[in-house]
Amino acid sequence: MPKFLVDNKEIQAKQGTILLKACLDNEIYIPNLCYLEGIDPPSVSCRMCFVKIEGERQPVPSCTVTVKDDMVVKTDTPAVRQLQRTALRLLLSVHHVDCKNCQANKKCELQRMAKFLKVGLKPKGLERHLREIEIDRSHPFLDYYPNRCVLCGKCIHVCREKNGQSALTFSKRGFDTVISFYGVKDLSTFECENCNACIDICPVGALILKESKEEFLK
Amino acid sequence: MHEELTPEEKEALKHVVSKFDSFEKQRGNLIPILQMVQNKLSYLPPEAIKIVSEYLEIFECEVFGVATFYNQFRFHPPGKHPIKVCLGTACHVRAGDIILENFERKLGIHAGETTADKEFSIEKVACVGCCALAPVAIIDETVHGHMAPSKVEGLLMRIEIEKEMEERAKIKDESGR
Numbered sequence: 534m535p536k537f538l539v540d541n542k543e544i545q546a547k548q549g550t551i552l553l554k555a556c557l558d559n560e561i562y563i564p565n566l567c568y569l570e571g572i573d574p575p576s577v578s579c580r581m582c583f584v585k586i587e588g589e590r591q592p593v594p595s596c597t598v599t600v601k602d603d604m605v606v607k608t609d610t611p612a613v614r615q616l617q618r619t620a621l622r623l624l625l626s627v628h629h630v631d632c633k634n635c636q637a638n639k640k641c642e643l644q645r646m647a648k649f650l651k652v653g654l655k656p657k658g659l660e661r662h663l664r665e666i667e668i669d670r671s672h673p674f675l676d677y678y679p680n681r682c683v684l685c686g687k688c689i690h691v692c693r694e695k696n697g698q699s700a701l702t703f704s705k706r707g708f709d710t711v712i713s714f715y716g717v718k719d720l721s722t723f724e725c726e727n728c729n730a731c732i733d734i735c736p737v738g739a740l741i742l743k744e745s746k747e748e749f750l751k
Numbered sequence: 752m753h754e755e756l757t758p759e760e761k762e763a764l765k766h767v768v769s770k771f772d773s774f775e776k777q778r779g780n781l782i783p784i785l786q787m788v789q790n791k792l793s794y795l796p797p798e799a800i801k802i803v804s805e806y807l808e809i810f811e812c813e814v815f816g817v818a819t820f821y822n823q824f825r826f827h828p829p830g831k832h833p834i835k836v837c838l839g840t841a842c843h844v845r846a847g848d849i850i851l852e853n854f855e856r857k858l859g860i861h862a863g864e865t866t867a868d869k870e871f872s873i874e875k876v877a878c879v880g881c882c883a884l885a886p887v888a889i890i891d892e893t894v895h896g897h898m899a900p901s902k903v904e905g906l907l908m909r910i911e912i913e914k915e916m917e918e919r920a921k922i923k924d925e926s927g928r
Contacts, residue, residue, distance in 0.1 A: 698809065702816030713819075716801070716811025 537604035546600045553582050553595040563608055564617055564646040566736055567685040568596040576686050580620040585610045621652050626659040629680035637738030672714045674725050674743055679711045682739035688731035695730050767791045771806050785818055794825045827865040830872035832910055835889040839878030847886040853903040
């Protein structure tokens with residue numbers, strides 16, 4: 534079993550363990566959004582989980598590294614923090630910050646990271662880019678808030694795990710990317726009503742259960 | 752919101768579906784199949800997405816996700832007068848997005864959509880090869896360089912007038928005979 538140092542703490546983990554997971558399991562917090570065990574290869578899209586590994590010139594995303602013997606890892610260097618803060622600021626610049634009215638208030642990963650990295654929830658100096666549509670109500674049981682979504686892709690993954698294929702997908706591209714449920718109404722065999730896997734996995738409050746089904750049938 | 756397919760479109764769709772057999776039922780064939788459908792129908796109506804998803808046995812939403820990623824696929828029939836607004840680097844610098852916005856506002860549709868009367872559709876394109884004329888818009892086949900927001904209305908008006916003149920000429924022709 535590889536033994537290695539993270540922030541001067543000795544850690545042991547099984548061969549082949551992802552560094553990020555090993556750290557999280559040993560109560561060393563590294564900000565992360567898109568990492569989920571089982572997404573293989575990892576999507577590495579949130580750009581939050583950077584660490585400095587001795588011997589590497591630049592910080593690397595810890596979800597892409599497997600543990601090795603005698604690795605020396607630092608999670609708190611200025612370069613790492615700068616990358617993380619920038620990534621978080623960019624995420625918040627496309628986020629409708631309205632925590633009071635958000636279901637995820639106090640259990641939101643963005644709030645947690647902002648507190649941890651000491652970044653204000655409304656960062657200055659960046660233009661705000663919000664999408665036109667505030668709520669997508671096209672799903673029979675869910676509501677989707679594009680301006681809360683961080684596009685981590687976890688919901689798509691868990692849906693595929695659970696149902697073989699995913700009823701959610703990324704649609705469009707670039708700034709316009711959203712999660713879409715296109716065609717979901719035709720999936721009569723689909724057990725969305727009792728599943729909720731996507732809601733549970735969402736690190737922010739982008740997917741929430743519809744208050745009532747009648748609302749949809751109207 | 753979506754209008755029903757016209758009889759010709761239904762016929763075309765049927766014809767395309769009969770050709771699906773030449774593709775194996777593999778995920779990798781999704782894009783070639785979508786391309787073939789769009790070639791025949793000139794856009795991807797929801798009906799076509801449904802049929803493709805059934806043929807390849809993947810969810811409609813995945814087909815939709817793939818199709819929306821690529822610029823080449825469109826979801827509305829092209830209008831009689833397609834408007835292409837260039838947003839390439841040079842046009843971007845010369846505020847092509849404002850030209851686009853003007854067309855969008857004037858016609859009351861977004862880029863990628865078609866007006867209800869099927870006369871106009873707006874498309875974003877990335878460079879049409881005459882950057883010296885930036886910002887550029889192409890209406891039908893005509894390139895309009897050095898576009899300005901104030902020119903937008905004039906161009907649309909001209910098409911309207913041309914259409915009216917044609918109609919009048921037709922009436923004259925018919926009554927003359």
